[in-house]
Structures are given as structure tokens and as C-alpha cells.
Amino acid sequence: MTGSQQASNAEASPVALVTGAAGGIGRRVVDRLAAQGMTVVAVDRSADASKELRSVPGRVTIVQGDVAVAADVERIVADTERDIGPIDYLVNAVGILRVGDVVDLPDADWEEMFAVNTGGVFRMIRAVVSRMVVRQRGAIVTVSSNAARTPRASMSAYSASKAAATMLAKCAALEVAKYGIRCNIVSPGSTRTEMLRVSWENQDRADATIAGVPDKFRLGIPLGRIAEPDDIVDAVEFLLSDRARHITMQELTVDGGATLGI
Ligand SMILES: NC(=O)c1ccc[n+]([C@@H]2O[C@H](COP(=O)([O-])OP(=O)(O)OC[C@H]3O[C@@H](n4cnc5c(N)ncnc54)[C@H](O)[C@@H]3O)[C@@H](O)[C@H]2O)c1
Structure with missing residues (x-):
């Protein structure tokens, strides 16, 4: 595998593939699944992924790849199954956010968010599920x-993607049940990662996010805190x-009640 750190002694351990693995949430998914004794294939397009993930203890194979590119997804899944073992678990933790009101949103931002947030999930689920059905086992979690479900000003393309x-994940669930x-x-x-930092334009907007922003029709967070990545990973691990x-x-939904349970 190009640019990867090969796992060893993987025979007995379940294999989990995680996308967006160098991100705030993905990195903690990798940590926690590796700590359970799983062999983890950590996929990210960032050239810094190896740096971010090299220190994770356990059986972790780092793979650079872009989930928006069909050939990358097929290569990563095929190489994993050939070199490491059958994929038991898939976590789609990949995601990108570009903000902007509809009237200002460039086509490129719209297309990139759909290529990664929707297309990347579709391609990964398709490639992994086609192998899982033969073995009749597997579990998938997609981080959406x-x-x-809640309209957000300046986040139309992200929300739509x-x-x-x-819905793609739910339909796939129906087909493979x-x-x-x-x-x-x-x-x-709102979860404390690089994505949130960028959406706050590098300022600390925790207090306003928790209190709510009425002129954006944005409710606050009833539980009164910003999530840490581990709050999200607890739910991923459970599922x-x-x-x-x-x-x-x-x-x-793991949002401290921000969307009122709707
Ligand atoms: N942080 C939040 O407040 C928040 C809120 C709701 C949902 N989410 C979702 O949680 C998931 C994880 O987000 P995060 O906060 O950890 O973000 P993050 O920006 O910290 O991490 C995202 C990771 O995905 C990688 N990535 C981006 N495009 C890729 C591609 N095409 N192929 C492979 N890797 C790619 C990035 O390099 C990065 O390492 C995302 O799906 C995000 O939409 C985050």
C-alpha cells in the first residue's frame, strides 16, 4: 500500500476502515477502535495524515486517498481486503464544510461538498458493502x-449534502438488512474540531453557539456545552x-439538544 504503515499480526482482529481519519472526530474513532484491538485502516486525503496518525498505538494502517475519486476508493478497499483482511466495520467520518449564502455560493463549492460528503459516502458504502454481503456480516456508521434536518443560514450546500x-445510508441499510x-x-x-474552528472564522464563538444566535434563527445548546470528539465517538462505537x-x-443525534430532538 502506497504511503502506508503496514499493520502486522492482524489475523484475529476485526478490520475497521475509517475515512476522514486525520480529522478531529475521525482521529478519535481510529484511537478508540485500535484500543479495542481492531486493525484499523485510516484513510484521509491530507498529506499530513501520516503525521497525525503515526503515534496512534495499535494496529493502524495509514492510507492517503480521496473519497471523491472513485478509483481511490476502489483501490483502498481492494488493497485492504487483499493485504489486511475482510472489512468488518466502516466508519464514514469524512466531511468538508464551505459556508456561503445560496446567492453567493460558487458551483465549485456546491460540487465539492456533494462529491465528498455525499459521493464519498456513497462510493465507500458501495465498495465495502459489495464485499460484506458475500460474508453476510458487517456494520457501518456514517457521520452526518x-x-x-435543520436549515442553517450560509450552510445550504453542506446541509443538503x-x-x-x-438518506443514502438509510436506503443502503434497508437493502443489506x-x-x-x-x-x-x-x-x-457543534463539535470541537478544525471544522468548527474554521466555521467560527478562527475566533472562539463557543459562548454564542451555546447561547444561540437569534438573528440567524439558530437555537443554542440546551446542555450548555460544545461537544468533544469523544462524545461523538461514543455513539459511533455503540452503533x-x-x-x-x-x-x-x-x-x-449527538448535539446537546441543539435541534430539540426533532
Ligand atoms: N465538527 C463539527 O462541529 C461537526 C458537526 C456536525 C457534523 N460534523 C461531521 O463530522 C465529520 C468529521 O468532521 P470533523 O469535525 O472531524 O472535521 P475535520 O475537518 O476535523 O476532519 C475532516 C477530515 O476529513 C478529511 N477529508 C476531507 N475531504 C476528504 C476527502 N475527499 N477524502 C478523504 N479525506 C478527506 C480531512 O483531511 C480531515 O482530516 C464530518 O462528516 C463532518 O461533516 C462535524
Whole structure:
């Protein structure tokens, strides 16, 4: 595998593929699944991914690739199955955010958000599920957003791309249920990562986010805090685990009540 750090002694350990693995949430997913003893294939397009992930203890293989590129996705999944083992778990933690009102939004931003947030999830689910159905086992979690259900000013393309990803994941769940494969969604609200920092334009807007921003019709966060990545990863781990063996097609929102449970 190009640019990867090969895992060893992977025979007995389940294999998990994580996208957006160098990001704030993805990195903690990698940490936590590796700590469970899984062999983790950590996929990110960032050239810094190796730097971010090299220190994670456990069996971690770092792979540079772009989920918006069909050939990258097929290569990563095929190489993983050939060199490491059958993929038991997939976590789509990839995502990009470009803000801008509809009237100002460039075509390129619209297309890139759909290529990554929706297309990247579609391509990964397609490639992984086509192998899982043969083995009749597997679990998938897609990290979407509470913005998929709640209109947000200046976030139309992001919200629309996440709404599409959520529904794609639910439809895939329906198709693969007969094989015993589960497919669920975790939808975070504001979570302390690079994505949030950029959306706050590099300022600390935690207090305003928690209190709410009336002129943007944005409610606050009833539980009174910004999520940490681990809050999201707890939900991801649960939905991957056998404790959730009878749960599929579900969206678990982790936003401190910011979208009022709707
Ligand atoms: N942080 C939040 O407040 C928040 C809120 C709701 C939903 N989310 C969702 O949570 C998920 C994780 O977000 P995060 O906060 O960790 O963001 P992040 O920006 O910290 O990490 C995203 C990672 O995805 C990688 N990436 C981007 N495009 C890629 C591509 N085409 N191929 C492969 N890798 C790519 C980036 O390099 C980065 O490492 C995303 O789906 C995001 O939309 C985040």
C-alpha cells in the first residue's frame, strides 16, 4: 500500500476502515477502535495524515486517498481486503464544510461538498458493502450532521449534502438488512474540531453557539456545552458494537439538544 504503515499480526482482529481519519472526530474513532484491538485502516486525503496518525498505538494502517475519486476508493478497499483482511466495520467520518449564502455560493463549492460528503459516502458504502454481503456480516456508521434536518443560514450546500448522505445510508441499510449487515448514522452538532474552528472564522464563538444566535434563527445548546470528539465517538462505537445488533437505519443525534430532538 502506497504511503502506508503496514499493520502486522492482524489475523484475529476485526478490520475497521475509517475515512476522514486525520480529522478531529475521525482521529478519535481510529484511537478508540485500535484500543479495542481492531486493525484499523485510516484513510484521509491530507498529506499530513501520516503525521497525525503515526503515534496512534495499535494496529493502524495509514492510507492517503480521496473519497471523491472513485478509483481511490476502489483501490483502498481492494488493497485492504487483499493485504489486511475482510472489512468488518466502516466508519464514514469524512466531511468538508464551505459556508456561503445560496446567492453567493460558487458551483465549485456546491460540487465539492456533494462529491465528498455525499459521493464519498456513497462510493465507500458501495465498495465495502459489495464485499460484506458475500460474508453476510458487517456494520457501518456514517457521520452526518444535525444540519441535515435543520436549515442553517450560509450552510445550504453542506446541509443538503448531509441530508443526502443520511438518506443514502438509510436506503443502503434497508437493502443489506437481509444479509445481517447494519448501517446507521451519527449526527453531531457543534463539535470541537478544525471544522468548527474554521466555521467560527478562527475566533472562539463557543459562548454564542451555546447561547444561540437569534438573528440567524439558530437555537443554542440546551446542555450548555460544545461537544468533544469523544462524545461523538461514543455513539459511533455503540452503533458498531453488538450491543446495537438489533439497530439499523437509525440516526443518533449527538448535539446537546441543539435541534430539540426533532
Ligand atoms: N465538527 C463539527 O462541529 C461537526 C458537526 C456536525 C457534523 N460534523 C461531521 O463530522 C465529520 C468529521 O468532521 P470533523 O469535525 O472531524 O472535521 P475535520 O475537518 O476535523 O476532519 C475532516 C477530515 O476529513 C478529511 N477529508 C476531507 N475531504 C476528504 C476527502 N475527499 N477524502 C478523504 N479525506 C478527506 C480531512 O483531511 C480531515 O482530516 C464530518 O462528516 C463532518 O461533516 C462535524
